Amino acid sequence: MSEKTAEPAAGEAADEVKDTVSEKVTETARHWRWTLLRRIVHFRERWAEEVAQIDQVAVIDKIAHDGDWSNRFAFMTSMSAAIAILGLLQNSVAVIIGAMLLAPLMGPIVALGFAIATVDFRWMKDCVLTLLGGVLLALLLCVVIVKASPLEAVTSEIAARTRPNLFDLGVAFFSALAGAYAVVRGREGTIIGVAIATALMPPLAVVGFGLATAQWSIFGGALMLFFTNFMTIALSAAIVARAYGFSATLSPDQTRWQTFIIVASFLLLAVPLGFSLRQIAWEATVQTQARAAIRDIFPSPSRITDFAVDATGSPIVVQASVLTRAAQQGADAKVEAAIEKRLNRDASVTLDQYLIGASVDLAAARSGMEQLRDVAARAERDNAAISHDLALLAGVAESNVTVDNEKKRATVRAARLPDTGLAAYRALERRLQTARPGWTIELVPPALPLPSVMVADDKIVDGSAADYQLLRWAATRGILPVELSGPGAAMLQKILEGDGTSVTVADDAAKGGGTVTAKWQMPDAGDGSAGGR
Template identity: 50%
Template sequence: MSQSAPAARGPAPASGGGSRLGRFAARLTGPLGSWWRGSVIPGIEHRAVIAKVDDEASLTPRYAFMILMSAGIAVLGLLLSSPAVVIGAMLISPLMGPIIGLGFGIATIDGNEIRRTAMTLAAGIVMAVLFTALVVFFSPIKDVTSEIAARTRPNLFDLLVALFSALAGAYAMIRGREGTIVGVAIATALMPPLATVGFGLATLNATVFFGALLLFVTNLMTIAIAAAVMARLYGFGPKLTSRQSGMQAGVIIVVFLALAIPLGYSLSQIAWEARAQRQAREVLAEQFPRQAKIDQLDIDFAGDPLTIRATVLTPQFRSRAAALGEARLAKALGRPVKLSLDQFRVGTAAGDAEAAQLASASASAASLKERENAAMVGRELALLAGVPAE
């Protein structure tokens, strides 16, 4: 059955033996390739796999219902900043099916399959984004929670997570190990980024919208590419000539690089910010006695100059600590720095550190209240003057 099954998507595969690339690949794989083609591929129930992929990638009332329920759970979990609720949305999301189906369509260069799965996927995306945007629009809570912020800045590690998870998911689909799909659904997290896109749309927050959209597109394309690679590896796509295979491989590599380069830059930026945090702590610690403690450190990386706010609990005040720290931080980070430093004196008696931390927290709360009041007054003045709030 498995030998004749590939005929469901075309006749026996072209050998490509007449091309230099095909002969080189044959010599490169040698006995391993012969064993794979003779022992592994014949053991795959190709017709059953294709039927299962087609069923999972169909636009049905069940698919639409599960999309809406998953999207609703996801956006509520994001607004509540509840990882457990967000994981629940991942588990019931049906988006993995059409994406893997798209990968199989790419592997077999089946135009009808690509169009069908793309329509199913597009319908699911539109339903999820519009539904989550509607929920957020009527929600009294519209704060950017930590769960939302975590999905607005994808990097190269997110691409690698999607790649490894997709390889596992495609393998599970081909080898009939559906239980693995649950873990893959959690790892790739397709629905939460879409819910975050809906949040960005409802709140007109471009940073959230485009950041989450990039994360979703990264996951989508990586899963489709990985599924296509696994499908070809297991003998799907029998109609392809060596030239078609080469073009297919070239497109996959270009798409993967197009995703990896910007995500790699994002990862390097995140790594630089982590180093900057560490260097800032070290530089500030050098300005004070050993018993001093940096209670709070906030860096605005988008500012120019770089704005750093720090609170230090110290047994001795340092009058020039801010000026010296600002100069050394600018030299260490290679960027202009504006340092705002608050010092709270701490004694050596028991409880002094706790009292200073309470004082620091109270001062921070008062400062926040002052900024909120100033912002409110600014908005009112802008309305009276008929000019933008900036």
């Protein structure tokens, strides 16, 4: 056979192979399409059989019963709220989980979802009223407990429920689908896991904490988390109810509107939660990059402590302490430049370098610093508590109280009260001293008229002993010097100095004994020093 004859034959063979492959591909695609269609049809048939097995009347009756207001609902709501807020204040995860398991709020929320699916407005109203009553009862109890508790610090468990994000929506959505399915199929045991996953009561308790302590950022964040869980559970329950045919009586238009409302509600929830998640992710990125930038300047075995980042504004603010064996000149500027290069944002960095000797264990040094910070934090809390108590007892602002925790000494600058003499302020100081045993409390009185004192033969006359003690107290506490005048002024000055109290005597004071007049020595008009009150 010639080459010219072989070439057309080879081309015909190649065309036949292509046609065969094309036919096989077409046949395979047709097979998979029919297989997929058969599977879809088979699934719909099986789903229809499963839906037909559901006793909708019995399910509705049970869900409606669980969603009604009752003494049991009120009692269990109160108990779960009390346990939740106590667990949050103690920062105890186990106690908080116990509160999740007891909370009966899931019942009316799931009932609300089924009411939405069946467009039963009366049922919706009953569910909303039950939920509103439970929420108000829980909030009231949480506020009372927080007000009565000496612990009002924001624990990590409280803080964890103040920044909801898109992940919280996802957890609530999938958990609610599982819970609604369990209710429809009669598998109530699954509800326990749903209650833990969605966690309705702890966010509500944090709302009460924020309300009681007037910390509105905590209040708003926790309220958003509770609202997210509440709405997601209700809408997810409505989806499951529709899937199981509980909305079969709806017209096509009602079905379309219902679907639109559910989807729109999810989108409205997802948008702010998505922004929150983005902000959390950004803050995590900033922290990672800032720590890495510091680590580049201070390699191991240096340790970073007191690391804090504020990435909410511009510039990014980074503060940290570094335990190092070699100081780095210009470290702040270097870290700033590195962060700006990594994140393309302005940065402000403050680094405190602590030089540690080569023989010092850096881990032990870090532990020691943490202990010092704990001591300082406790001292700061003690100072705040003492200032609050003394200001309350003295009837003044906390800014008028000065506390020296190291020396256990506090000074209160009293305000002028109508028809009140120095004796009343001295009695008030004794009362303040009794309220704080172990402390030295000094009350600085206003510049009220000072008592006169009679002296004779270098002694205080018996009838003036009380006036002398009051004068001595006022001269010791007051911020203005005391000037004595009249017969016996020099004699009284000598007696006061013997008791450790310094006063001045007027130039025209007569010698000998007699009645001594005391007054506050006011500064001259041109003097810039502090005047009396």
